[in-house]
Amino acid sequence: MAYGMGVVKGMLLTLQHVIKPPITVNYPEQQREIPVRARTNLLWFEERCTGCSTCAQACPDGCILVQTAPREDGTLEIERYEIDFRICMYCGLCTEACPYQAIQSGGRYNDAVYVFENMYRDRDALTVEAQKYLKQNEGRYPNGQTQDENPLITSLPTARSRVNVAGSDKALGPQKFAQRERDHD
Numbered sequence: 001m002a003y004g005m006g007v008v009k010g011m012l013l014t015l016q017h018v019i020k021p022p023i024t025v026n027y028p029e030q031q032r033e034i035p036v037r038a039r040t041n042l043l044w045f046e047e048r049c050t051g052c053s054t055c056a057q058a059c060p061d062g063c064i065l066v067q068t069a070p071r072e073d074g075t076l077e078i079e080r081y082e083i084d085f086r087i088c089m090y091c092g093l094c095t096e097a098c099p100y101q102a103i104q105s106g107g108r109y110n111d112a113v114y115v116f117e118n119m120y121r122d123r124d125a126l127t128v129e130a131q132k133y134l135k136q137n138e139g140r141y142p143n144g145q146t147q148d149e150n151p152l153i154t155s156l157p158t159a160r161s162r163v164n165v166a167g168s169d170k171a172l173g174p175q176k177f178a179q180r181e182r183d184h185d
């Protein structure tokens with residue numbers, strides 16, 4: 001190779017980058033468009049949630065608090081649903097564990113706060129985030145489903161429906177319908 005060719009090649013490469021438009025984004029004035037399924041945050045959709053607590057059990061950090069009370073029909077009333085983002089590591093295990101995809105990865109990434117305690121989000125704060133997301137994405141969940149195409153039935157019976165309730169000789173819930181009891185006798 002002729003003497004000095006390496007220098008020429010290097011200069012050409014430098015020139016190429018001088019001509020190319022910059023790929024940097026002047027955040028926060030400019031913001032990149034985030035792909036709809038990017039794992040940017042956690043979104044909890046109350047309308048899909050049964051209160052089964054599988055997400056809370058799957059979370060290695062114990063960030064998720066679910067408090068429920070049994071209803072007459074064996075389903076669960078969700079009294080509290082809270083996520084402590086101060087200790088969340090965004091591993092996504094809760095989203096994988098949820099049988100109803102009520103908690104999904106997605107949403108905004110720019111949620112830095114001045115007050116650390118504000119990283120603790122209760123049900124209301126989570127619902128505001130989730131509804132904002134749905135509004136911005138024409139009712140489409142991060143997993144690609146839409147509210148209309150997939151009518152949600154979240155009042156599903158849980159494990160509590162299959163065991164006898166304390167102080168009663170019966171279980172609550174549809175899984176203990178007379179027909180089924182006969183089938184199992």
Ligand code: SF4
Nearest residue numbers: 059088089091092094
């Ligand atoms: S993303 Fe991981 S750490 Fe955060 S709430 Fe879910 S399971 Fe817990």
Ligand code: SF4
Nearest residue numbers: 049050052053055098
């Ligand atoms: S696992 Fe899903 S359905 Fe069950 S409590 Fe968590 S978010 Fe709700």
